[in-house]
Amino acid sequence: MTDSLALVLVPGLPIFGFLFLSMIGKRYFAKQSGLIGTLLMLVSCGIACATAYKYFFVTGMVDGVYQHQYAFKYVWLPFSETVSIDMGAMMDPISMIMIVVVTFISLMVHIYSLGYMKGEERFAIYYSYLGLFTFSMLGLVLSTNIFQIYIFWELVGVSSFLLIGYYFDKPSAVAASKKAFIVTRFADAGFLIGILILSYYTGTLDFDTMIARLTMPGSELTAISTAGFLGISALTWGLVLVFMGGAGKSAMFPLHIWLPDAMEGPTPVSALIHAATMVVAGVYLVGRLFPVFALSCPAALDLVAYVGIFSSMFAAVIACTQTDIKRVLAYSTMSQIGYMMFALGVSHYGGEAGLGFTASFFHLFTHAMFKALLFLGAGAVIHYVHSNDMKDMGGLRKFMPVTHIVFLIACLAISGIPPFAGFFSKEEILTAAEHNNALIYWCAIATAALTAFYMFRLYFSIFWNKEYVGHLLHKKDNHHNDHAHDHGEAPWSMKIPLIILALLSIGAGFIPFGNFVSSDGRQLASEFHLTAALLPVSLAIVAIAAAMLLYGKENTGPGRIAGGAGGLYRGALNKFYIDEIYLFITKKIIFGFFGTIAAWFDKNIVDGFMNFLGMVSENFSDLLRRMQNGKVQTYAVYVFSGLLGIVLLMVFLWT
């Protein structure tokens, strides 16, 4: 199979699934649509893994450097001979890693949804939307052209909108999907302006050409660096605006408000989109443009780093107070994406100094595994308990043994305990931070401790804490047997992905990621310092112990700490009032102030002008109408004045 056919099939199968299931499958294959979607995804995943294997081990490396190869490139919309929007598929280390991650996690979600979404009325539509999303995400990571990535970026946003708002009869879900779409669309406005700035100065939309022109000394680089606006060079503006788009999609502060609300969607959707794939699109974008960031514009890279670490800490603090388990996981995602962002932010380009780049994508890889596992496990718990809130749970380890074990594995992985996957990727990130920026390093250490704390707070609150009596309450109504809790923990379709992902969460850390992904394409030996790992691991263990003391058995400890922390606790519980600030800005300032002025202008000046035109026509026609009044004397006046006119004309012509 040639690369071009493979990379057409990999996104092509899911989009075929979307079209087929939404148009035909909905009517005729409703019950089998899950299997159809899963099968298509299985084939797509197989082809993706085979292509990636071939790239990494057979054809990709030339002279020790991984090449950017093009599977296909098609000129779609030529603006001129040099500027065109191409549709193409690029093979390079990060895109190959991403297609493996995206197709694999999507496959796990497809299998899981067979059990989770069973009995849904709109089952076929759900699988068609999943196919649409997978297609969009794959197109995004395979893009060769910055405009192509923008097109797929918007498509991913639309798919997310459709999936979050899947339960469209719930007003909260509808509001959440609208919020997600509007916030990311707002960020994409910045992204578009950034694209236009960058492409104007480089004269191209193609990634490789643009990166070459912006990193090698030449006329384009000097032009873009000297042109400025408000004292900041055009290159910085372009990269910062492009990062704004990435920050919106990756839920970085202050464009993070949509992510917790997006948990209104079905849990497998949260696992796919809001944990493993869509939210890393921003990280991918920065990674794709990394040479420009690192070589030509370190200021923008610093911004990336600080936004990343701030979002990371911000989310970690909030996650310590939330009681909805999916919200805790959402903030945890935001925090981990912050890790990936600042890992990119502290990295340099080339060789040892480019460790941050490798670490970021390594963390992306392992995070996809254990975060998807966490969400799918939370889905199993929610499926069993019929509630999202921690207070309805507790003591579930007796009733859900498989889920308990895999959830524990995932929590250990995310806390960075060896030998689980998260330990290795976090260690690399912390090493990269330590070598480059001390402030970020210490903040990251603190965040790692907080991460361990809130994740184990979650774990203990669900599986320990108190005794579970929910099933006893429900046993009272005997006629509710269709969905009674004696159905056991979860069907096998839900357990298999959990087990597979748990195995990967254990084993993925041992992959020598530096051999595959690095900032300049050369292989990077992964270094491992035992002494450096001591501090974060010991802090994590202390945090886990604290969580065990506070949440292992029901006690008044948490309540007393919350009371003692007072304002900080209340602030964190209310997500630091960021949503209220946004509502204030939109309602009072934009609608109230600018909106009323615009409305006044529209009603009085624009409409007034139209009314004026109408009035003029009306009066003029009235005037004309009066000419014909039926009175003979008036008509005689017209005759005489006409005659007078002709006489004067004659006199004038004769002299």
Added chain:
Amino acid sequence: MKDIGLSHFLIVSTMLFFIGVYGFLTRRNMITMLMSIELILNSCNINFIAFNKYLFPHRLDGTFFVLFSIAIAAAEAAVAIAIIINLYRARKSIDAEDADSLRL
């Protein structure tokens, strides 16, 4: 007599003509409008006679024209009175403002 030239007669007839036009255009009473029309016609008659007397004294063409004009003016006045009487029978008014049905 030799102090009164052609231009005096022409000025008088022009003045009479425009007085007649003014009367025709502004009077409300239809009979008065008729009177104004007669003024106009008579001013033209004066014009003819004056030109005849001063430019062609040995001919009578102008005088004959005036005789015809007077006769036709009388006939026209009779027809106009007949129209006015019919209009009065229909509308009970000889006000020119009231005869305005020739319109949309």
